[in-house]
Amino acid sequence: xxxxxxxxxxxxxxxxxxxxxxxxxxxxxxxxxxxxxxxxxxxxxxxxxxxxxxxxxxxxxxxxxxxxxxxxxxxxxxxxxxxxxxxxxxxxxxxxxxxxxxxxxxxxxx
Amino acid sequence: xxxxxxxxxxxxxxxxxxxxxxxxxxxxxxxxxxxxxxxxxxxxxxxxxxxxxxxxxxxxxxxxxxxxxxxxxxxxxxxxxxxxxxxxxxxxxxxxxxxxxxxxxxxxxxxxxxx
Numbered sequence: 001x002x003x004x005x006x007x008x009x010x011x012x013x014x015x016x017x018x019x020x021x022x023x024x025x026x027x028x029x030x031x032x033x034x035x036x037x038x039x040x041x042x043x044x045x046x047x048x049x050x051x052x053x054x055x056x057x058x059x060x061x062x063x064x065x066x067x068x069x070x071x072x073x074x075x076x077x078x079x080x081x082x083x084x085x086x087x088x089x090x091x092x093x094x095x096x097x098x099x100x101x102x103x104x105x106x107x108x109x110x
Numbered sequence: 111x112x113x114x115x116x117x118x119x120x121x122x123x124x125x126x127x128x129x130x131x132x133x134x135x136x137x138x139x140x141x142x143x144x145x146x147x148x149x150x151x152x153x154x155x156x157x158x159x160x161x162x163x164x165x166x167x168x169x170x171x172x173x174x175x176x177x178x179x180x181x182x183x184x185x186x187x188x189x190x191x192x193x194x195x196x197x198x199x200x201x202x203x204x205x206x207x208x209x210x211x212x213x214x215x216x217x218x219x220x221x222x223x224x225x
């Protein structure tokens with residue numbers, strides 16, 4: 001069965017700084033890959049998705065993610081973080097069923 | 111705009127009570143899901159349904175049951191609530207089809223406390 005690892009439980013960045021959230025997956029083939037964001041007290045919202053093709057995918061709110069097959073990774077990036085980006089971020093793998101990582105909580109310092 | 115609603119945002123129940131959590135989607139989606147979310151564990155699938163009156167067990171179905179009598183509504187039932195079922199419960203829905211299965215739309219969640 002596939003699995004997802006988000007190595008960072010909590011990350012703090014300054015407003016305006018760049019951001020990279022890490023995600024590694026374990027699966028025999030190339031799965032479908034997703035990033036979701038959960039603002040406090042809210043459900044999850046889909047940020048972006050990868051099915052096939054171009055390994056750099058663009059999402060909403062200025063986020064992008066890059067699929068690297070050799071590293072089994074799908075890291076999420078944003079060039080300049082805004083205070084409103086403070087939330088919890090979940091990486092997910094779809095292959096038969098859906099598996100979510102444990103999440104990375106992002107704090108943004110003013 | 112896509113909408114998934116859950117009947118309660120916060121719920122407090124006593125041990126042994128029967129608890130109903132309701133989820134409604136207005137997108138005519140075929141598939142609906144119930145997850146529980148716990149710190150450090152991410153989301154874990156309890157049950158899902160791919161059609162009316164159809165259900166499949168997820169990873170942690172013990173202590174739960176579900177009901178889907180209408181396409182838009184998916185209910186999660188805790189037959190006899192226990193303290194280890196204190197958690198955030200999230201409902202999601204998707205269209206049918208292979209890729210669409212993974213593009214999940216979530217409700218706001220119900221934070222259940224069992225005392």
